[in-house]
Structure formats: structure tokens, C-alpha cells
Amino acid sequence: xxxxxxxxxxxxxxxxxxxxxxxxxxxxxxxxxxxxxxxxxxxxxxxxxxxxxxxxxxxxxxxxxxxxxxxxxxxxxxxxxxxxxxxxxxxxxxxxxxxxxxxxxxxxxxxxxxxxxxxxxxxxxxxxxxxxxxxxxxxxxxxxxxxxxxxxxxxxxxxxxxxxxxxxxxxxxxxxxxx
Amino acid sequence: xxxxxxxxxxxxxxxxxxxxxxxxxxxxxxxxxxxxxxxxxxxxxxxxxxxxxxxxxxxxxxxxxxxxxxxxxxxxxxxxxxxxxxxxxxxxxxxxxxxxxxxxxxxxxxxxxxxxxxxxxxxxxxxxxxxxxxxxxxxxxxxxxxxxxxxxxxxxxxxxxxxxxxxxxxxxxxxxxxx
DNA sequence: AGGTGCACTGCACCTCGTTGCATAGGTACG
DNA sequence: CGTACCTATGCAACGAGGTGCAGTGCACCT
Numbered sequence: 576x577x578x579x580x581x582x583x584x585x586x587x588x589x590x591x592x593x594x595x596x597x598x599x600x601x602x603x604x605x606x607x608x609x610x611x612x613x614x615x616x617x618x619x620x621x622x623x624x625x626x627x628x629x630x631x632x633x634x635x636x637x638x639x640x641x642x643x644x645x646x647x648x649x650x651x652x653x654x655x656x657x658x659x660x661x662x663x664x665x666x667x668x669x670x671x672x673x674x675x676x677x678x679x680x681x682x683x684x685x686x687x688x689x690x691x692x693x694x695x696x697x698x699x700x701x702x703x704x705x706x707x708x709x710x711x712x713x714x715x716x717x718x719x720x721x722x723x724x725x726x727x728x729x730x731x732x733x734x735x736x737x738x739x740x741x742x743x744x745x746x747x748x749x750x751x752x753x754x
Numbered sequence: 755x756x757x758x759x760x761x762x763x764x765x766x767x768x769x770x771x772x773x774x775x776x777x778x779x780x781x782x783x784x785x786x787x788x789x790x791x792x793x794x795x796x797x798x799x800x801x802x803x804x805x806x807x808x809x810x811x812x813x814x815x816x817x818x819x820x821x822x823x824x825x826x827x828x829x830x831x832x833x834x835x836x837x838x839x840x841x842x843x844x845x846x847x848x849x850x851x852x853x854x855x856x857x858x859x860x861x862x863x864x865x866x867x868x869x870x871x872x873x874x875x876x877x878x879x880x881x882x883x884x885x886x887x888x889x890x891x892x893x894x895x896x897x898x899x900x901x902x903x904x905x906x907x908x909x910x911x912x913x914x915x916x917x918x919x920x921x922x923x924x925x926x927x928x929x930x931x932x933x
Numbered sequence: 934a935g936g937t938g939c940a941c942t943g944c945a946c947c948t949c950g951t952t953g954c955a956t957a958g959g960t961a962c963g
Numbered sequence: 964c965g966t967a968c969c970t971a972t973g974c975a976a977c978g979a980g981g982t983g984c985a986g987t988g989c990a991c992c993t
Contacts, residue, residue: 576979577849584856594941607851614980616943637989639941651859658853658860662868664875665848667914670756672786672907674837677763679900680830681837689841696843721858727928728851731921735846738917742910749906755949773971793950795973816959818971 577662578618579627581608583646583654586628588721592641593619606704606732619644627653675746687750694743701736704729756841757797758806760787762825762833765807767900771820772798785883785911798823806832854925866929873922880915883908 585591585599596619597612599605619642622628627650630642646654671693678686712718712726764770764778775798776791778784798821801807806829809821825833850872857865891897891905 577852578979580849580856581852584852584859587856587859592941593943604855608847609845611981612941613943613982616941617980635940638939639987641941654856655860655864658856658868659864661871662849662853664872665846665850665918666788667844667846667911668787669844669910670759670841671844672910673756673760673763674841675903675907675910676783677759677766677833677837678903680763680766681834685834685838689837692840693843723928724854724857727925728854730924731848731851731854732846734917734921734924735914738913739844742913745909745913746906749902757949771971772973790951791971792952792973795971796950814970817969818957820971 577608578610578614579622580654580657581610582615582618582622583627583650586644586646587651587654590643590645592633592643594641596644606700607728622650625649678750683750687747690743690746690750694740694747697736697739697743701733701740704733704736708733756787757789757793758801759833759836760789761794761797761801762806762829765823765825766830766833769822769824771812771822773820775823782886785879786907801829804828857929862929866926869922869925869929873919873926876915876918876922880912880919883912883915887912 581600581604582596585596585604591599593612593616596615597610600608600610600615619628619630623630623644626647628644629647630644632640633643634640671689674681674686674689708726708729712722712729715726718726760779760783761775764775764783770778772791772795775794776789779787779789779794798807798809802809802823805826807823808826809823811819812822813819850868853860853865853868887905887908891901891908894905897905
């Protein structure tokens, strides 16, 4: 799966401990690929055994020791191999669609409330992404390399959330009309 | 999780066996909520034990016997309860985003090929959805009730795929410009 | 003095979902 | 006649991912 490779990407950009990776996933990468610390620790160990990363125990003052991970040549090779390998195309899997289909049985009003909730949440995410865009990538036309790639991923998130919000509006409008 | 409830919705629309449900999931519902037959069988049994569905063994000629499931009152109540309950907001989780972020390490060309593959796949799905829309819902303005809800779910799929295709195009354009 | 929160790693357990296989008769194709 | 696929159900095993909990020690607040 892709968690290994998401970690490899993150570690390539900057080395770090399991804990630090979990923080990073909570922020930037996790918007597109969420992961708990547990999973990260487990996968890190597996990758260590597979030789994709190496670790150094780092003693700290006032804090527990940590293991700082670094991508090895094997890890970089694996990343390159994986990128070229044809992967599964993502599918949307949203329980809101199921609820919508069940509206005739369970009540249109309850579904409308859920749609409103989801719309608000997606709108919030959209604002967060747009904030990142304005702050970190004010001039998209001048970007290249790694920054351009990060920007394009963010664009995907923005497009997805925009599309979601618009869908919620379409649903709300259509359902309120007939009620 | 929502698989139980997706099955309840499907069974409410029409009773059926596990096998039939698996077929249905392969077609309409599975576009938005994929499930293997294994999972469906297991969940059906669990729902049977919970009293959400009942089953009748039906002997067939030339074919194995089948268990036809029917939603009980308990199942309908559970569905109504679930719809009103606030659920998790869907997150996008696409390995293509991870690959894009890794482009500087693994090669922009390989990523561009993957993006092209994904674009083609999403465009195909979009065509399928648009075909369903044209065939089953030629006059959206006249819809109401269950048909309207089904139509709106389909609209969500169309919007998501459109948004995906557009993103792939944006990525391709941006990456080809700088190379 | 005591509580809360952060930093850091990890175990144990659970659910969700997939894959491979087994069984067993039926039809359809070459 | 063999092969392959369809209907129909199910077991066994595994991988992915999540939750809860545990331990340790510092910093900061009350």
C-alpha cells in the first residue's frame, strides 16, 4: 500500500522520528493521506527491516530518546519503482451517498441536516486549503520542481472540496424544492 | 460502518440473496460503495442475527439453493437511526497525490504516465455515469422521491469524476510546461 | 503540591476488507 | 469431451488501519 511510500516521500523531504512524522501527517500530508502514530511506528519498523530506511537513536534532554529515520538508497529505489508501477484508481466512498439513497425510508429532513453538516465541514477544509495556497504559493506561475508538485497536490484537494460543496448545494436545493 | 446500511438500502428497494446483492454492488451501488461477496455474506449473517433482516431459503432447479433476504422493521428503524446520526465526513485518499509529491525523486515522466492512466480511467467512469444519467434520468426537473435521490447520488459521482479529470489535466499541463 | 499537556515509543486487541480455495450442479463453446 | 464460466454459499488466513492503554519525564499553570 501507499503508506510506506507516503512516509518515504515525507522522510526524503526531511528526516524525522515516528512522532514527528505523525505530526507532519496531521498537518500537510495527512490532509490527503491520514495515518495514526501507531501505524506509522509499525510501518517504519517494517521498512527498517526491509532496508528502505535506517534509524539512529538520538538521546534528548528532558525528553524521551527518539529514533530518527533516514531514507536509504533502497528506499529511494523502491519509491521510484512504485511511482512507475500502475496503481489502483481512487474510488469515492462516501456514506453520505448511501444516506441520500435512503432518504425515502429514513426521512428527507434528517438527510438534509447531514448534508448541511458535511457541507460546512468541506467548506472549512476548503478555506484551510485556500489559506495554504495564498500563504505558501502566492505566485503559482513561477513554481517548479518539488514546490510545483506540492502545489498541484493542494490543487487537487481544493478541486475535490469545491466539487463536494457544490454537490451539497445541488442536493439541498433539489430536496428543499420538492418538500 | 456503512456497508450494513448500504445493504439495507439495497434490500429495501428489492429483496435478494447475497449473490444478487453482490451483483448489484458490482453495478449501480458499487460505483459508490464497493464490496466483495465475502463481505456481503458475512454482514448479512450478522444483520440476520441482529434482527435487521430475515431470510427465506429458496430451492431452485438447476442452481444451488439461495437465501433471499428481506428487511425487517428493526432494519428499517436502524436505517432511520443511522441516517439521523452525524457521520464521518469523507476524506480523499489517493495514492496519485503521493506519487505526485514524489515526482522530484522518482521521475516526472513516470508520474505523467500515471496521471494519464488515471485520467483515462476517470474519463471512462464519467462516460458511464453520463450514460446512466441520459438513459435513466433524461428529465431531472420532473424527478421526485426515490428517483430524485438516486439521481442526486449519481450527480455526486459525475461531479467527482469531472473534478478529477480536470485536475489531471491541470497537472499534465503544469508538468509538461516545465520539462 | 497537584493537575494538565507535550514528547516519545510501543503492546494488545478489534474491525474492515481482500484473496484464495472448496463445493456443486448448470450451461455454453469449441 | 474438455474447459470455462455462471449461480450460490462459505471457510481460513491475511493485511490494513484504528482504539485503548501504558510508561516516562519535563514544562507550565493553578
